[in-house]
Amino acid sequence: MNKKTDKLIADLTISLEQKTKLIKDVHAEMDRGLAGEKSSIKMLPAYIWPPTGNERGEYLAIDFGGTNLRVMLVKLEGQGKIVMPKIRVQTIGPDILSGTGEQLCGFIADAVIDFMQEAGMDMTLEKEFGFTFSFPMDQRSITSAFLISWTKGFCTSGMVGENVVALVQAAFAKRGFPQIRVGAIANDTVGTLAHGLYENSATSLGVIIGTGTNAAYVEKTSAITKFPALQSKTDTMMINMEWGGFDRIGRTVYDEMIDELSSNPGEQFLEKMVAARYLGDLVSLIINDLIESGEFSPAMRPIKEDAFFDAREVSLIAKDESMALTDMEQLLENHGSGGVRFDDRALVKKVAKLILDRSANIAATMMMAVVKKIDFSLERVHAIAIDGSLYEKAYGYKEEVRRAIEELAGEKKNQVKPFVCKDGSGVGVAVVAATVASAK
Numbered sequence: 001m002n003k004k005t006d007k008l009i010a011d012l013t014i015s016l017e018q019k020t021k022l023i024k025d026v027h028a029e030m031d032r033g034l035a036g037e038k039s040s041i042k043m044l045p046a047y048i049w050p051p052t053g054n055e056r057g058e059y060l061a062i063d064f065g066g067t068n069l070r071v072m073l074v075k076l077e078g079q080g081k082i083v084m085p086k087i088r089v090q091t092i093g094p095d096i097l098s099g100t101g102e103q104l105c106g107f108i109a110d111a112v113i114d115f116m117q118e119a120g121m122d123m124t125l126e127k128e129f130g131f132t133f134s135f136p137m138d139q140r141s142i143t144s145a146f147l148i149s150w151t152k153g154f155c156t157s158g159m160v161g162e163n164v165v166a167l168v169q170a171a172f173a174k175r176g177f178p179q180i181r182v183g184a185i186a187n188d189t190v191g192t193l194a195h196g197l198y199e200n201s202a203t204s205l206g207v208i209i210g211t212g213t214n215a216a217y218v219e220k221t222s223a224i225t226k227f228p229a230l231q232s233k234t235d236t237m238m239i240n241m242e243w244g245g246f247d248r249i250g251r252t253v254y255d256e257m258i259d260e261l262s263s264n265p266g267e268q269f270l271e272k273m274v275a276a277r278y279l280g281d282l283v284s285l286i287i288n289d290l291i292e293s294g295e296f297s298p299a300m301r302p303i304k305e306d307a308f309f310d311a312r313e314v315s316l317i318a319k320d321e322s323m324a325l326t327d328m329e330q331l332l333e334n335h336g337s338g339g340v341r342f343d344d345r346a347l348v349k350k351v352a353k354l355i356l357d358r359s360a361n362i363a364a365t366m367m368m369a370v371v372k373k374i375d376f377s378l379e380r381v382h383a384i385a386i387d388g389s390l391y392e393k394a395y396g397y398k399e400e401v402r403r404a405i406e407e408l409a410g411e412k413k414n415q416v417k418p419f420v421c422k423d424g425s426g427v428g429v430a431v432v433a434a435t436v437a438s439a440k
């Protein structure tokens with residue numbers, strides 16, 4: 001490999017020393033966020049506290065904020081047991097991403113109404129549902145949430161600064177169902193944390209590594225100094241960190257290009273290095289740059305912007321363990337590069353691996369930073385509930401996260417236990433709704 005590739009490897013690999021420094025910087029930003037000072041980690045109180053695991057009941061839950069809208073019926077049976085008798089998944093199309101707030105809220109209301117009718121539910125009764133809304137929001141209670149900004153390519157008009165709960169309820173009312181109401185709204189990380197805690201009280205973090213990335217944990221209200229009044233209400237509260245905004249992390253020229261191409265330039269720097277939405281674009285941009293520098297054979301053609309790889313394809317490339325790397329041939333041909341040489345395929349694979357591993361290493365460092373903020377010396381076990389397609393499905397991702405956690409936790413490595421919390425966010429908001437209901 002030549003100098004350019006060597007530099008790429010150096011730029012995209014994060015050393016243990018860098019990770020240790022990052023953890024310190026994350027702690028400082030978390031403190032600033034809790035104090036209400038300027039911080040790239042927002043630290044948003046979620047107005048919900050940990051469930052006991054004994055909450056019961058049947059809840060309707062809506063999960064909005066990634067690639068799909070999911071409506072589900074969730075049964076909490078107590079003692080940490082959850083069943084999900086019915087789920088409906090609908091893709092969120094580009095028309096919704098860049099349409100109006102009214103269209104978006106109407107899309108949600110229509111999906112819920114259809115689901116309820118299909119399930120034979122009585123549409124005349126009062127019905128409260130749990131609402132996972134996976135964006136940064138400023139909450140003042142469990143049923144009010146003002147959208148701070150869009151992320152993950154959403155740019156729907158008329159919603160930033162507005163109370164999302166009121167907008168969604170207006171959509172139900174407009175359709176003749178004012179009695180269907182939001183009983184609790186929560187970020188997906190908060191849902192995942194609640195879900196994790198319901199099943200396992202050692203859960204310290206709820207993490208999403210999917211289209212976007214973020215985490216939530218439980219904080220003492222005495223430490224949330226920006227809202228002193230919270231202390232009189234409850235001892236602890238979940239915090240939606242919004243770690244995707246963390247900006248104390250070295251970026252490459254490719255990261256800067258991704259930022260410029262995005263719908264929210266200047267924001268979500270960490271998310272753009274970690275989350276699935278951006279990984280395929282990163283790999284494609286790097287490959288194009290290496291083509292321009294002559295690192296590939298002429299058979300390798302620049303990838304057009306409308307045909308950039310997606311994260312699923314990046315994972316497929318990394319997964320090609322065949323001797324001659326022939327599994328990825330068809331995929332490359334689909335992107336305009338048929339009949340490339342073995343060396344070309346090896347370099348494509350190298351880039352895909354570097355980007356996936358960088359993502360996993362940053363995510364693991366962030367998780368360790370939060371765990372260490374809670375318990376610096378890792379005195380107790382910390383389970384980490386993780387939801388999201390990238391963590392769950394990308395080739396080698398979980399293993400790399402585990403490796404990085406072990407590197408950072410050293411001899412205390414068994415105190416940190418990440419686990420897949422499938423449908424964590426959607427199911428979790430049912431737990432949130434139940435926790436609220438049992439406190440009434």
Ligand code: BGC
Binds near residue numbers: 134189211214215271
């Ligand atoms: C949003 C977070 C969300 C995360 C994962 C980010 O883009 O800002 O609120 O939790 O994506 O869905």
